[in-house]
Amino acid sequence: MxxxxxxxxxxxxxxxxDETRMWRVWAQRIGISEIRFLAELEAVLAARLHHREVFARLAPGLDVAAAERAAPFRITxxxxxxxxxxxxxxxxxxxxxxxxxxxxxxxxxxxxxxxxxxxxxxxxxxxxxxxxxxxxxxxxxxxxxxxxxxxxxxxxxxxxxxxxxxxxxxxxxxxxxxxxxxxxxxxxxxxxxxxxxxxxxxxxxxxxxxxx
Ligand SMILES: [Mg+2]
CATH class of the missing domain: 3.40.50.1000 (HAD superfamily/HAD-like)
Incomplete structure (x- = not known):
């Protein structure tokens, strides 16, 4: 056609x-390695869960929205x-x-x-x-x-x-x-x-x- x-x-x-830098920033905020963050992200996506589940697993109790408001990530x-x-x-x-x-x-x-x-x-x-x-x-x-x-x-x-x-x-x-x-x-x-x-x-x- x-x-x-x-x-x-x-x-x-x-x-x-490329969102790699954004994920790196989040790993730093949480205080874990970028590799661990990305591995968890891939596991969450493979399970067809929303990517927010990463934060629930790696940083339970973190108010993601508040953290983002406090230091917004901006594309450069x-x-x-x-x-x-x-x-x-x-x-x-x-x-x-x-x-x-x-x-x-x-x-x-x-x-x-x-x-x-x-x-x-x-x-x-x-x-x-x-x-x-x-x-x-x-x-x-x-x-x-x-x-x-x-x-x-x-x-x-x-x-x-x-x-x-x-x-x-x-x-x-x-x-x-x-x-x-x-x-x-x-x-x-x-x-x-x-x-x-x-x-x-x-x-x-x-x-x-x-x-x-
Ligand atoms: Mg996309």
């Missing part, structure tokens, strides 16, 4: 942004995957509109815009008032793009939160199998339901154009 995709909307964590330039910014630029040069829509605090929108990324819009779950995988979130994405959903590609590192709901919404799902979720979800049978799987975001322009 051929289809015309002219919008490419990205998840943030694990897709454009160093956190982007090496291929993220080149991929955005190449997509824009190829005539695609690019945007970000993710389960993030509202402040992430301003951080991404301040970075000068060539984004048509940035939508956080906090501002939307609804989060992935809720279909209402993907409806908001469609509204923000202003085109029928079949003209939108949604790119993410999770099968459950990104690929499957994007398919349900009628978008072209693109899976990036990297980061703790992506590596795990690549082993799920449902990974085959991604319309496209790209190892590197810089492969995306060509992969999308091959479908047009």
């Amino acid at each position: 051929t289809r015309r995709v002219d919008w490419v909307v990205f998840d943030v964590g694990g897709t454009l942004v 330039h160093e956190d982007f995957f090496d291929d993220a910014l080149p991929a955005l630029d190449t997509l824009v040069a190829a005539g695609f509109q690019v945007a970000v829509a993710a389960n993030q605090p509202e402040v992430t929108e301003a951080i991404l815009v301040a970075r000068g990324l060539p984004l048509a819009f940035a939508l956080s779950s906090e501002r939307a008032g609804v989060a992935k995988p809720d279909p209402a979130f993907f409806a908001e994405v469609g509204k923000a793009c202003g085109v029928p959903s079949e003209r939108i590609a949604y790119v993410g590192d999770r099968i459950d939160n990104d690929v499957l709901p994007a398919n349900t919404a009628g978008m072209l799902s693109v899976f990036t199998p990297r980061g703790p979720w992506g590596r795990l979800h690549a082993t799920w049978p449902q990974a085959a339901q991604a319309a496209l799987t790209v190892e590197k975001l810089t492969d995306l322009p060509e992969a999308l154009q091959a479908r047009v």
